[in-house]
Amino acid sequence: MSKNRLEAFSDGVIAIIITIMVLELKPPHSTDAAGLADVLPGWLRYALSFVYVGIYWINHHALLDRVAKVDGAALWANLHLLFWMSLIPYVTAWAGEHPMAPAPVALYGVVLLLCSISFMLLSWRLDIDAGGHAMAWGSRKNRVSIALYALAILLSLWYAPLGAVIHVLLALLWLMPEVGAPRSA
Amino acid sequence: MSKNRLEAFSDGVIAIIITIMVLELKPPHSTDAAGLADVLPGWLRYALSFVYVGIYWINHHALLDRVAKVDGAALWANLHLLFWMSLIPYVTAWAGEHPMAPAPVALYGVVLLLCSISFMLLSWRLDIDAGGHAMAWGSRKNRVSIALYALAILLSLWYAPLGAVIHVLLALLWLMPEVGAPRSA
Amino acid sequence: MSKNRLEAFSDGVIAIIITIMVLELKPPHSTDAAGLADVLPGWLRYALSFVYVGIYWINHHALLDRVAKVDGAALWANLHLLFWMSLIPYVTAWAGEHPMAPAPVALYGVVLLLCSISFMLLSWRLDIDAGGHAMAWGSRKNRVSIALYALAILLSLWYAPLGAVIHVLLALLWLMPEVGAPRSA
Amino acid sequence: MSKNRLEAFSDGVIAIIITIMVLELKPPHSTDAAGLADVLPGWLRYALSFVYVGIYWINHHALLDRVAKVDGAALWANLHLLFWMSLIPYVTAWAGEHPMAPAPVALYGVVLLLCSISFMLLSWRLDIDAGGHAMAWGSRKNRVSIALYALAILLSLWYAPLGAVIHVLLALLWLMPEVGAPRSA
Numbered sequence: 001m002s003k004n005r006l007e008a009f010s011d012g013v014i015a016i017i018i019t020i021m022v023l024e025l026k027p028p029h030s031t032d033a034a035g036l037a038d039v040l041p042g043w044l045r046y047a048l049s050f051v052y053v054g055i056y057w058i059n060h061h062a063l064l065d066r067v068a069k070v071d072g073a074a075l076w077a078n079l080h081l082l083f084w085m086s087l088i089p090y091v092t093a094w095a096g097e098h099p100m101a102p103a104p105v106a107l108y109g110v111v112l113l114l115c116s117i118s119f120m121l122l123s124w125r126l127d128i129d130a131g132g133h134a135m136a137w138g139s140r141k142n143r144v145s146i147a148l149y150a151l152a153i154l155l156s157l158w159y160a161p162l163g164a165v166i167h168v169l170l171a172l173l174w175l176m177p178e179v180g181a182p183r184s185a
Numbered sequence: 186m187s188k189n190r191l192e193a194f195s196d197g198v199i200a201i202i203i204t205i206m207v208l209e210l211k212p213p214h215s216t217d218a219a220g221l222a223d224v225l226p227g228w229l230r231y232a233l234s235f236v237y238v239g240i241y242w243i244n245h246h247a248l249l250d251r252v253a254k255v256d257g258a259a260l261w262a263n264l265h266l267l268f269w270m271s272l273i274p275y276v277t278a279w280a281g282e283h284p285m286a287p288a289p290v291a292l293y294g295v296v297l298l299l300c301s302i303s304f305m306l307l308s309w310r311l312d313i314d315a316g317g318h319a320m321a322w323g324s325r326k327n328r329v330s331i332a333l334y335a336l337a338i339l340l341s342l343w344y345a346p347l348g349a350v351i352h353v354l355l356a357l358l359w360l361m362p363e364v365g366a367p368r369s370a
Numbered sequence: 371m372s373k374n375r376l377e378a379f380s381d382g383v384i385a386i387i388i389t390i391m392v393l394e395l396k397p398p399h400s401t402d403a404a405g406l407a408d409v410l411p412g413w414l415r416y417a418l419s420f421v422y423v424g425i426y427w428i429n430h431h432a433l434l435d436r437v438a439k440v441d442g443a444a445l446w447a448n449l450h451l452l453f454w455m456s457l458i459p460y461v462t463a464w465a466g467e468h469p470m471a472p473a474p475v476a477l478y479g480v481v482l483l484l485c486s487i488s489f490m491l492l493s494w495r496l497d498i499d500a501g502g503h504a505m506a507w508g509s510r511k512n513r514v515s516i517a518l519y520a521l522a523i524l525l526s527l528w529y530a531p532l533g534a535v536i537h538v539l540l541a542l543l544w545l546m547p548e549v550g551a552p553r554s555a
Numbered sequence: 556m557s558k559n560r561l562e563a564f565s566d567g568v569i570a571i572i573i574t575i576m577v578l579e580l581k582p583p584h585s586t587d588a589a590g591l592a593d594v595l596p597g598w599l600r601y602a603l604s605f606v607y608v609g610i611y612w613i614n615h616h617a618l619l620d621r622v623a624k625v626d627g628a629a630l631w632a633n634l635h636l637l638f639w640m641s642l643i644p645y646v647t648a649w650a651g652e653h654p655m656a657p658a659p660v661a662l663y664g665v666v667l668l669l670c671s672i673s674f675m676l677l678s679w680r681l682d683i684d685a686g687g688h689a690m691a692w693g694s695r696k697n698r699v700s701i702a703l704y705a706l707a708i709l710l711s712l713w714y715a716p717l718g719a720v721i722h723v724l725l726a727l728l729w730l731m732p733e734v735g736a737p738r739s740a
Contacts, residue, residue, distance in 0.1 A: 001616055005566070009612070011190070012570035015197035022271050023208060023578060027279045031286040050271065054264045057194070058257075061186055072613075076730075079609045086577050086605070094582045101586040175261075196375070200382035207456050208393060212464045216471040235456070239449045242379070243442075246371055360446075381560070385567035392641050393578060397649045401656040420641070424634045427564070428627075431556055545631075 003070050006078060010060060013082050017089060018053040021046060024093035042096035045108075048171060049092040055174045056085060056115065063123055067130045077125040081118040087111045095164075105163045106156035112167065113149035116142065145170055188255050191263060195245060198267050202274060203238040206231060209278035227281030230293075233356060234277040240359045241270060241300065248308055252315045262310040266303040272296045280349075290348045291341035297352065298334035301327065330355055373440050376448060380430060383452050387459060388423040391416060394463035412466030415478075418541060419462040425544045426455060426485065433493055437500045447495040451488040457481045465534075475533045476526035482537065483519035486512065515540055558625050561633060565615060568637050572644060573608040576601060579648035597651030600663075603726060604647040610729045611640060611670065618678055622685045632680040636673040642666045650719075660718045661711035667722065668704035671697065700725055 025046055028035035060081075070078075088111060095108040120142050148170055156163025210231055213220035245266075249255075255263075273296060280293040305327050333355055341348025395416055398405030430451075440448075458481060465478040490512050518540055526533025580601055583590030615636075619625075625633075643666060650663040675697050703725055711718025 001613070005562075005616065007190075008193075008563075009566050009570055011194050012197060012567060013574050015194055016201055016571055016574040018267075019198050019201040019271055020205060020575060020578060022275050023205060025275050027275070027282070028288075031283055031288040036288065047268070050264075050268050054261070058186070058260060061190065075613060076609070079605075082573075083602070083605050086574055090577050090580050090582070097582070098586055103583075103586040103591065192375075193378075196379050197382060200379055201386055203452075204383050204386040204456055205390060207460050208390060210460050212460070212467070213473075216468055216473040221473065232453070235449075235453050239446075243371070243445060246375065377560075378563075381564050382567060385564055386571055388637075389568050389571040389641055390575060392645050393575060395645050397645070397652070398658075401653055401658040406658065417638070420634075420638050424631075428556070428630060431560065 001070065001075060003064060003067065006070055006075065007061070007064055010078060010082060011057070014053060014057045014060070014085065017085055018050060018057070021049055021053075021089040021092055024089050024096075026093075026097065041099035042093075045092055045096035045099070048167060049088050051171050051175070052112065052115075053085065053088060055171065056119070059119070059174075063119075063126060067126045069129065070126070071129055074122070074125045074129055077118070077122040081115065081122050084111055084114040084118050088115070099164065100160050102157045102160050105160040106153050109149055109153040109156055109163055109167065112170075113146065113153065116146050116149055120146070141173070145173070186255065186260060188249060188252065191255055191260065192246070192249055195263060195267060196242070199238060199242045199245070199270065202270055203235060203242070206234055206238075206274040206277055209274050209281075211278075211282065226284035227278075230277050230281035230284070233352060234273050236356050236360070237297065237300075238270065238273060240356065241304070244304070244359075248304075248311060252311045254314065255311070256314055259307070259310045259314055262303070262307040266300065266307050269296055269299040269303050273300070284349065285345050287342045287345050290345040291338050294334055294338040294341055294348055294352065297355075298331065298338065301331050301334055305331070326358070330358070371440065371445060373434060373437065376440055376445065377431070377434055380448060380452060381427070384423060384427045384430070384455065387455055388420060388427070391419055391423075391459040391462055394459050394466075396463075396467065411469035412463075415462050415466035415469070418537060419458050421541050421545070422482065422485075423455065423458060425541065426489070429489070429544075433489075433496060437496045439499065440496070441499055444492065444495045444499055447488070447492040451485065451492050454481055454484040454488050458485070469534065470530050472527045472530050475530040476523050479519055479523040479526055479533055479537065482540075483516065483523065486516050486519055490516070511543070515543070556625065556630060558619060558622065561625055561630065562616070562619055565619075565633060565637060566612070569608060569612045569615070569640065572640055573605060573612070576604055576608075576644040576647055579644050579651075581648075581652065596654035597648075600647050600651035600654070603722060604643050606726050606730070607667065607670075608640065608643060610726065611674070614674070614729075618674075618681060622681045624684065625681070626684055629677070629680045629684055632673070632677040636670065636677050639666055639669040639673050643670070654719065655715050657712045657715050660715040661708050664704055664708040664711055664718055664722065667725075668701065668708065671701050671704055675701070696728070700728070 025042055026039060028039045067074075091104070091108040091111045095104040098104040123142075148166055152163045152166035152170075155166065210227055211224060213224045252259075276289070276293040276296045280289040283289040308327075333351055337348045337351035337355075340351065395412055396409060398409045437444075461474070461478040461481045465474040468474040493512075518536055522533045522536035522540075525536065580597055581594060583594045622629075646659070646663040646666045650659040653659040678697075703721055707718045707721035707725075710721065
């Protein structure tokens with residue numbers, strides 16, 4: 001399969017993920033201020049997930065720019081990344097509805113962690129396709145992120161908002177353009 | 186990232202937004218005339234939103250035609266626009282179900298206002314990419330629209346149908362082809 | 371806007387319509403034969419709508435093959451067609467759940483009728499774009515279909531299954547390849 | 556219609572199928588371990604379906620690589636495959652919610668069986684388009700799979716988890732890259 005087709009398919013899946021999340025967003029139960037306050041955590045979690053999917057979309061392209069062709073293993077490494085990303089709408093809805101509960105916020109972190117790991121695995125596989133030695137196992141930024149996602153899971157189980165703070169900080173870290181260069185994705 | 190990829194991704198997201206809105210459309214509770222009358226405001230709000238998304242799709246293309254390449258800031262300015270557009274199905278469903286309630290109709294106006302502002306910001310960023318001085322800050326039509334969207338929010342809080350009237354008038358304003366030329370988008 | 375972009379966007383919307391219909395398909399209430407019997411009309415209606423959307427997708431391409439460029443009016447004539455098509459998942463769900471009720475089956479027919487009329491209007495506009503005189507107002511097959519869709523609405527209001535029979539017959543009529551040539555779409 | 560357009564449309568539909576499945580995934584009723592245990596079968600069924608759709612996506616491309624053009628019959632053979640694939644989210648949700656009930660697990664198998672048969676029919680039609688004699692009726696692997704899918708349906712009706720085991724084994728069989736070559740799809 002050509003790289004272009006893989007990119008087009010991944011773009012399609014990512015465009016759908018980023019757009020269908022809104023279908024999981026519950027409307028307020030009432031039309032007064034109390035109703036709005038009730039759904040506010042869901043809105044913020046939605047915005048955060050939108051940023052995450054946006055970051056992945058941009059980094060995914062930067063990653064694929066490195067290689068000229070993809071083999072079957074890279075195809076499955078890519079589907080593996082899309083699998084974990086496809087769960088973002090699910091955990092966004094659950095964590096958005098229960099912002100103070102450990103399990104949903106921790107599960108959100110688990111999905112982010114697995115997205116990050118699968119991104120690293122894809123990066124590793126594409127390095128091999130590109131003829132590299134693939135000793136890097138992702139950038140330092142990627143490895144630091146994985147450690148922080150793991151920390152966020154633990155903290156979420158203790159006190160959920162602490163996990164949410166780390167989720168926000170990590171999104172900000174990846175928004176920095178200078179460190180978001182292809183190699184370090 | 187090439188402009189073509191940005192356009193294809195945006196087209197994908199806009200195509201999904203315009204299509205999934207229907208999933209938020211509630212079926213009538215009964216199969217008689219009373220049931221139909223009950224869902225009629227939702228249908229009209231759906232049709233209005235369909236027109237809005239169609240207008241944005243057309244103007245988005247006209248906007249991108251101006252530039253030859255996009256940088257990282259334009260990428261995020263574009264995702265920012267798509268973020269506010271992605272909320273259109275959500276507010277369409279809520280305002281469609283509560284056509285006389287101030288909060289849902291006002292919130293619909295807030296999302297339209299933020300779509301319009303983010304479109305202006307994207308326009309401004311692309312002007313810089315194209316080497317322009319970006320002093321224009323959008324066309325006069327765009328600035329007038331922003332003022333009217335803000336007015337619609339205030340009126341909605343007072344009497345919701347007044348806000349809805351302005352939403353319809355603004356859609357009609359943007360449907361006029363002669364003023365919908367690229368520069369004034 | 372180029373014709374290619376219009377086709378890609380329309381294809382995207384049609385692909386989403388044909389796929390999200392399944393989200394409106396209710397699971398059986400129980401896991402025994404009675405539960406399956408209960409959802410069977412919904413399944414059949416789903417299959418019928420799938421065929422209709424497939425027919426429109428094929429004919430839409432045949433239609434656009436006629437022209438080299440599209441103007442703003444054709445753009446909106448196309449969005450108009452997509453608007454009515456976007457309601458197919460909605461009426462499929464409602465008619466599928468109430469196969470014996472006049473209103474849902476008649477409404478299904480109304481949407482099919484408006485899809486057919488908007489397809490004819492698009493055809494008429496593209497004829498003008500192509501330099502033709504557009505006196506044809508669609509093929510004879512198209513005009514006959516419109517009359518039959520209107521008849522189906524009337525019959526549905528009297529006895530719903532009669533309307534459903536015409537919906538099936540019209541799908542079969544359009545499946546015939548020899549009469550489905552571009553000009554007669 | 557050109558082969559490229561058919562591929563792009565099919566890719567779009569498959570990308571949507573693989574992504575909207577998540578919308579059918581129910582959130583846990585509670586945020587404790589019991590709530591998670593309750594939804595676990597749904598998660599596993601989701602993962603299995605994701606793998607299946609991924610396999611079909613890859614094999615669909617390999618299949619279309621064989622031919623240079625497609626005729627009207629191949630177009631409908633392709634829509635026929637997409638029809639059965641479009642039901643995967645539906646049966647995934649139902650079987651995921653009732654992992655021990657015969658009917659949902661058997662129905663999941665029925666849809667997989669019909670996907671497999673329609674893939675074989677498409678393969679057969681494309682062989683004719685490519686000038687072949689089409690005596691093969693799919694590869695040996697394809698024929699064996701069809702027999703196993705049929706067996707899974709029977710076993711599901713007797714004891715549902717047995718059917719699920721065969722569903723997993725068949726996914727593993729198709730994941731083997733060496734036998735997943737174009738011809739044997």
